[in-house]
Amino acid sequence: MIELKQTSKTYEVNGKKVEAVKDVSLTIEKGEVFGVIGYSGAGKSTLIRCVNLLEKPTSGEVFINGVSLTTLSKQDLQKTRRKIGMIFQGYNLLKTATVYENIAIPLKLEGIDKETIQKRAEKYLEIVGLSDKVNHYPSQLSGGQKQRVAIARALAHEPEILLSDEATSALDPETTEAILELLLKINRELGLTIFLITHELNVVQRICDRVAVMENGRVVEEGKVVDIFTHPQHPTTKRFIGSESAFNLPEALKTEYRKTGKLVSLYFKGSEKSNEPALAMVSRKFDVLPSILAGGIEQLKNETLGKLLVHLRGDKEAYEEAIGYLESEGVIVEEWK
Incomplete structure (x- = not known):
């Protein structure tokens, strides 16, 4: 038009x-x-x-x-x-x-x-x-x-x-x-x-x-x-x-959490697949311990968008397997640099 x-x-x-x-x-x-x-x-x-x-x-x-x-x-x-x-x-x-x-x-x-x-x-x-x-x-x-x-x-x-x-x-x-x-x-x-x-x-x-x-x-x-x-x-x-500024995590905490794992932002679109307890299943399926640090829900025009800031504690191999699983479940993953 x-x-x-x-x-x-x-x-x-x-x-x-x-x-x-x-x-x-x-x-x-x-x-x-x-x-x-x-x-x-x-x-x-x-x-x-x-x-x-x-x-x-x-x-x-x-x-x-x-x-x-x-x-x-x-x-x-x-x-x-x-x-x-x-x-x-x-x-x-x-x-x-x-x-x-x-x-x-x-x-x-x-x-x-x-x-x-x-x-x-x-x-x-x-x-x-x-x-x-x-x-x-x-x-x-x-x-x-x-x-x-x-x-x-x-x-x-x-x-x-x-x-x-x-x-x-x-x-x-x-x-x-x-x-x-x-x-x-x-x-x-x-x-x-x-x-x-x-x-x-x-x-x-x-x-x-x-x-x-x-x-x-x-x-x-x-x-x-x-x-x-x-x-x-x-x-x-x-x-x-930017997800990092949205969660406003102090630099000292970022440094501390990175010593024992990875910080990631997870986005859950309001779809059928993303409503499954994907994050809860991570600790059962992989040698990774997720800790939710912050979160919220954003209402877009036609769908909701859930946001979580998560610390994933575990070694590199287990972390990568967990991320792959989350993405296969429709979760959008953004690693904090």
């Missing part, structure tokens, strides 16, 4: 060229939630604005449903943009307009009749849970409620694609979780394709099917969320997801 081909964006700043996006190629399938994560200055915001040509790429192409946006006339581009909704970190609501008017005014400017506007406003305010706030002004709403109005406004155009530009960055954790649940609901019930950018790992973890990691304008890693979480390859990805 969305395809970026060797897309680049260069700015001229004080007589110098700044490459915000460099040769990015991505494909986002219809109905999926695709996330782009990176630190500040990575080029995420510029990239998402290239999708609907709010920023026109310096080079490369952007395709929506197989149509190159860069070749469209101004009029045709405007029609295509109506199928691409967008929500922002700052909400962008009209302060002097009611919740209803914030949704109705853009539709009126689009030439939609009054009856259709009312039906859409009521429908999407109900979806976002704000039917009782229809006559409220933005100043009377919380941050989460303002973002819900912004989402309803974007949905009222009945787009096929929803772009999210750091939409939860200004919200507290509880409100962020509520907005993420709402985006999941929209994705599942309305079938919208969602393309989002964020610097928050939990956003990607909770709602994305696939993710790309950006650094210095380039995509340095891309894949399914579960694969990126369990096997990060690039140093930037490892800084976001």
Whole structure:
């Protein structure tokens, strides 16, 4: 549905060229939630604005449903943009307009009749849970409620694609979780394709099917969320997801445990095979004594991911046999270096 081909964006700043996006190629399938994560200055915001040509790429192409946006006339581009909704970190609501008017005014400017506007406003305010706030002004709403109005406004155009530009960055954790649940609901019930950018790992973890990691304008890693979480390859990805930092084990303890065995991170996907007591069987089958030091469960979009930090006490041969067994049982094993 969305395809970026060797897309680049260069700015001229004080007589110098700044490459915000460099040769990015991505494909986002219809109905999926695709996330782009990176630190500040990575080029995420510029990239998402290239999708609907709010920023026109310096080079490369952007395709929506197989149509190159860069070749469209101004009029045709405007029609295509109506199928691409967008929500922002700052909400962008009209302060002097009611919740209803914030949704109705853009539709009126689009030439939609009054009856259709009312039906859409009521429908999407109900979806976002704000039917009782229809006559409220933005100043009377919380941050989460303002973002819900912004989402309803974007949905009222009945787009096929929803772009999210750091939409939860200004919200507290509880409100962020509520907005993420709402985006999941929209994705599942309305079938919208969602393309989002964020610097928050939990956003990607909770709602994305696939993710790309950006650094210095380039995509340095891309894949399914579960694969990126369990096997990060690039140093930037490892800084976001690295298992060692997640468990936060003091260096003195690392050194002590390594004297008598190996430290490993074990990942159990929410599948039938990984629900078997694989770790418990290790001590029975092999001359290895496992000790669980830390653990937790992460909820991804469509499955759970269990994580354990384990000390495996035993000689090298027994350790390698135990690791081989765990991997054969569907457990993902990452040895601490």
